[in-house]
Amino acid sequence: MPPLSIIVPFYNETAFLHAALASIVSQRIDGVEIIVVNDNPEAFSPADLDRLTDGFEVTILHHDVNMGLSAARNTGLAEASGTYIGFLDADDYYTTRGLERQFTYAMETHADIVHACCYLGFAGSTDTQILPRDKQLHLKKRVTRGLKGGEEAQFIVSSWSSLYSRAFLQEFDLTFDTEQRKFEDRLFVLDCVTRARSIAYLGEPVRVWRRRAGSISVTSEGFETHKLQVQLIEKCLTLIRARVADHSLPKRYEKRELFNTVSRLIWDMDIIRALDENRYDVAYCQLGQRISELLGTDSFGNAAFDDAMVRKTSRIGMRTKRGKIRRVDFFELHRAMRNGDFKTAHNVLKRRAPAPAPLPPTPPKFPAKRLVLHIGQHKTGSTYLQHQLVAHRDALKSHGVLVPRTGFAQDDQFDTREGGLPGHQGLLFALRTGDEDTWETLWREVRKSKTQTVVISCENIGMPTASDRDTLIADLMNKFSGFGTVDVVAFHRQPTRYAESFYREWVACGRAMGARSYEEFLVDFGDALLDLPAQFAPFEAATGRNVRLGDFDASRQGAGLWPAFCALADLPVDAVKDLPAVTAPTYKSHSRESTDFLRLVNMLQGDTQTRQRILRGYFATAPDNDPSPSALPPAARLALLNQWEEQSGTFAAARGYTPDVAQWRAALTQEDWTPPAGVSPDQITALLDATASALPHVSQPKTIKAPKPKPATSQRKFRIRPRPWVYNTYDWITQRLPLSKR
Numbered sequence: 001m002p003p004l005s006i007i008v009p010f011y012n013e014t015a016f017l018h019a020a021l022a023s024i025v026s027q028r029i030d031g032v033e034i035i036v037v038n039d040n041p042e043a044f045s046p047a048d049l050d051r052l053t054d055g056f057e058v059t060i061l062h063h064d065v066n067m068g069l070s071a072a073r074n075t076g077l078a079e080a081s082g083t084y085i086g087f088l089d090a091d092d093y094y095t096t097r098g099l100e101r102q103f104t105y106a107m108e109t110h111a112d113i114v115h116a117c118c119y120l121g122f123a124g125s126t127d128t129q130i131l132p133r134d135k136q137l138h139l140k141k142r143v144t145r146g147l148k149g150g151e152e153a154q155f156i157v158s159s160w161s162s163l164y165s166r167a168f169l170q171e172f173d174l175t176f177d178t179e180q181r182k183f184e185d186r187l188f189v190l191d192c193v194t195r196a197r198s199i200a201y202l203g204e205p206v207r208v209w210r211r212r213a214g215s216i217s218v219t220s221e222g223f224e225t226h227k228l229q230v231q232l233i234e235k236c237l238t239l240i241r242a243r244v245a246d247h248s249l250p251k252r253y254e255k256r257e258l259f260n261t262v263s264r265l266i267w268d269m270d271i272i273r274a275l276d277e278n279r280y281d282v283a284y285c286q287l288g289q290r291i292s293e294l295l296g297t298d299s300f301g302n303a304a305f306d307d308a309m310v311r312k313t314s315r316i317g318m319r320t321k322r323g324k325i326r327r328v329d330f331f332e333l334h335r336a337m338r339n340g341d342f343k344t345a346h347n348v349l350k351r352r353a354p355a356p357a358p359l360p361p362t363p364p365k366f367p368a369k370r371l372v373l374h375i376g377q378h379k380t381g382s383t384y385l386q387h388q389l390v391a392h393r394d395a396l397k398s399h400g401v402l403v404p405r406t407g408f409a410q411d412d413q414f415d416t417r418e419g420g421l422p423g424h425q426g427l428l429f430a431l432r433t434g435d436e437d438t439w440e441t442l443w444r445e446v447r448k449s450k451t452q453t454v455v456i457s458c459e460n461i462g463m464p465t466a467s468d469r470d471t472l473i474a475d476l477m478n479k480f481s482g483f484g485t486v487d488v489v490a491f492h493r494q495p496t497r498y499a500e501s502f503y504r505e506w507v508a509c510g511r512a513m514g515a516r517s518y519e520e521f522l523v524d525f526g527d528a529l530l531d532l533p534a535q536f537a538p539f540e541a542a543t544g545r546n547v548r549l550g551d552f553d554a555s556r557q558g559a560g561l562w563p564a565f566c567a568l569a570d571l572p573v574d575a576v577k578d579l580p581a582v583t584a585p586t587y588k589s590h591s592r593e594s595t596d597f598l599r600l601v602n603m604l605q606g607d608t609q610t611r612q613r614i615l616r617g618y619f620a621t622a623p624d625n626d627p628s629p630s631a632l633p634p635a636a637r638l639a640l641l642n643q644w645e646e647q648s649g650t651f652a653a654a655r656g657y658t659p660d661v662a663q664w665r666a667a668l669t670q671e672d673w674t675p676p677a678g679v680s681p682d683q684i685t686a687l688l689d690a691t692a693s694a695l696p697h698v699s700q701p702k703t704i705k706a707p708k709p710k711p712a713t714s715q716r717k718f719r720i721r722p723r724p725w726v727y728n729t730y731d732w733i734t735q736r737l738p739l740s741k742r
Contacts, residue, residue: 002033004103004163005085007076009069011040013090014052015519016210021056023093027100033082034058036090039072041065068181073159077175080166083107084114087160091210095119098206102163109143111200112168113192115153118161121210127512130205133157136312141203146196147249151309153193154256159185160207164192182225183232190236194243212524223283226271230287233261234294252307258298259310262334265291266349267315267322272337276346292340300334302327323352360475361436363482364443366454371483372569374457375539376423379501379589380491380552381561382459386423387584388562389457399573402451406442416509416615419585422459431476439479453571454483462490464528464535465502477542486543488536489568491561492657493552494664495644496637499529500630507595507602508619510611515603518595518631522640530640532648536655549657568656591625597679597687610694617690622683631676634668641665 006024010017017036024034036058038049042065049060061075073087084106088094098116106114117134121127130139137152144150156162159176168174172195176188193199240257243249265271271287278284304310305327316330325333329348336345376382389396389403396403407426430438446454461476463469480486492498503521507514528534536547548568555564559576566575573579590598598615605611630637645661652658 002031002082004029005033005035005080005082007073007080007085007087008034008036008090009072010036010038010090012043015517015523016091017052019093020088020090021053021058024088024099025056027094027097029100029103033080035076035079036060037072037075038062039066068178070176070178070180070184074175074178082166084163085166085169086163089160091212092208094207095205102202102206105200105202106163109200111143111198112165112196114163114200114202115156115161116202117205119205119208121208128208138201139203141201143198143200146199147193150199153199154253154309155313156189156193157186159188168196180228180232182228187232187235190239194249221270226269226274226287229269229271230290233264234290237261237294255304256307256309259304263315265337266325266333267320272342272345272349275342279342288340288342291337295334295338300331322349323354325352360478363479365482366446367484369483370453370485371480372453372455373480373486373488374455375462375488375490376457376459377490377492377498378460378505379498380493382423383419383421383587384561384584385565386421386457388581389455391582392579395579397451400452401571402446402449402454404442404445404454406445407438416612417588417619419587423457425458428458428461431472455569462535465525470538473538477539487545488539488543488547490547491550491552492652495530496640499526499640502529504590504595507598508590508615510602510608510615512602515599526640530644530647533651546655549652549655551657551659589627591627592629592631592676593625593679596676597683613694614690617693618687621689622686623680625677634671634673638665638668641668
């Protein structure tokens with residue numbers, strides 16, 4: 001009998017599975033049993049799973065059809081033979097020796113359930129934080145007598161956070177509910193903790209939960225999602241009510257679960273809005289009726305908030321995405337939902353919604369001027385073009401074209417390799433930081449100039465990977481709304497080259513997110529980079545004009561990139577005769593081998609400035625391989641190319657970009673590809689030298705603050721809680737006052 005079984009359901013997490021399995025086998029646990037369950041047989045054959053798990057001793061089980069996460073875990077449970085059983089999602093991983101410490105504690109305590117905290121990771125980043133609920137409730141190491149001995153177990157929400165005694169699971173026939181194809185965890189956990197005789201808390205995080213694109217935790221909501229969420233809270237509340245009815249648990253557990261149910265409806269689901277806006281839809285009407293019946297006739301009083309667990313988990317009075325919900329609002333929301341009045345409930349949420357951001361300053365008007373906004377896609381010659389714009393600035397001005405000096409960044413923080421020049425990156429920085437002085441300086445420069453055309457060129461101003469790109473682009477285009485005409489121009493290149501070049505730039509610039517592999521990067525941002533309609537839609541909506549797309553590859557093979565840019569931007573110059581291209585510093589690309597190697601710098605060195613100093617030193621001295629071979633095999637790139645053609649081919653052609661996709665496809669099918677060759681001893685030496693040169697720094701003396709004097713006598717504090725009618729009266733009065741007097 002193995003000491004521990006870890007069940008890993010697999011759907012499509014090819015970019016993450018290796019790291020998940022490696023994090024299990026790296027623990028010092030002899031004989032651990034790893035069970036991988038393939039729940040996507042239509043896309044992944046047994047041979048595919050053999051390849052993905054090559055190098056690991058695992059048991060692979062295959063479903064005949066996709067059955068969902070609950071069924072996959074049940075399949076693993078039926079096979080598992082360990083003394084303890086754990087679950088790991090295929091896109092997550094254990095920390096170094098974390099699972100080992102959790103398992104050791106399980107063997108010491110012999111508890112039915114051994115819970116450990118979890119780190120939360122973020123899409124596109126290596127940053128983590130302890131899961132807030134764990135930080136609030138589960139950081140104390142101890143063993144309790146079941147749920148009654150440690151009531152916080154009612155708020156363990158994820159099955160993968162605990163190890164379970166196999167004998168305990170078998171005794172009570174505890175499995176996952178296959179009707180819950182999503183949001184299955186809490187029902188299983190609640191069933192377990194209400195039956196457990198002993199629950200142990202390790203009191204530290206041992207696992208990283210990745211928040212990534214495409215995962216359940218970040219996907220958008222719809223009716224099917226809402227139906228599964230309602231079904232979950234129905235079953236959880238029904239389970240607790242049954243335990244209270246048979247006197248296994250006191251009544252307070254039911255009140256607490258009811259509070260948790262109402263809280264989830266308010267804060268964790270967008271269902272109140274959906275029920276109001278779809279109140280004439282039969283399916284949503286039925287869903288609303290189920291919620292009303294679920295809440296029953298139970299009510300809340302102020303005493304409910306004196307419950308210890310409610311105090312620790314309540315979000316009432318906090319600033320949240322729903323605004324600041326007060327007690328009186330909570331009571332009103334519960335009453336409205338219990339009565340099926342979701343319009344009133346929605347109005348309460350709208351009333352408490354966060355105040356809209358103040359309107360940005362009105363931009364100045366330049367009705368007679370035209371703006372050319374060059375969106376510098378990575379590795380499409382943007383740096384070269386920006387060098388040309390700088391070199392020809394005076395000559396362009398004589399032809400009626402202004403290349404503003406304001407916001408044109410030349411600081412070395414943007415330059416890890418020789419020749420780097422990000423263009424008007426300073427304007428983007430000013431936009432993000434709310435620096436209006438920079439914009440005022442720009443407007444003065446534009447106003448003072450007698451030119452008819454203004455050219456703004458900024459590296460990656462399309463921000464396809466920014467989580468807040470819609471807001472940023474809206475703010476940016478509002479800044480430029482005073483121009484009479486705004487033309488957005490960009491060069492595009494073979495899409496698989498573009499995506500990989502974008503990723504390599506992340507690594508080479510020392511970004512924290514550059515610690516991730518190319519496959520992981522594609523999971524989070526591949527769709528954004530290949531979907532040109534989504535990339536350019538905000539710009540076209542703001543300008544009312546189609547973007548102009550140039551062909552980077554064809555321009556380099558033809559008359560040149562600089563003449564192609566002048567023609568694309570419709571500048572009043574003959575780039576060949578009037579302003580011929582000048583010799584510009586070469587901003588070299590780096591190879592796939594260097595990319596993999598330098599991920600280590602981004603992963604191991606936490607300080608951004610130190611990372612960038614190391615990378616500058618490395619690129620200045622290290623030899624490099626050929627930058628043209630891709631890190632992905634041709635078949636994977638062919639799939640990306642097909643995705644681009646389906647999503648963006650027609651859109652691009654309508655905007656002037658008509659490459660020979662058939663030729664690209666043929667080249668990929670005939671390519672003689674070899675895997676990355678690895679780094680050379682000279683590259684290792686160069687990195688060691690660069691690291692040694694970058695690390696010295698001067699420590700800043702620490703300021704020791706004098707302790708605050710304690711008051712001579714302690715004062716008793718009192719909290720006054722007005723009755724709900726006081727709040728309602730206040731709202732009634734303030735809503736009738738003009739905004740200036742509220």
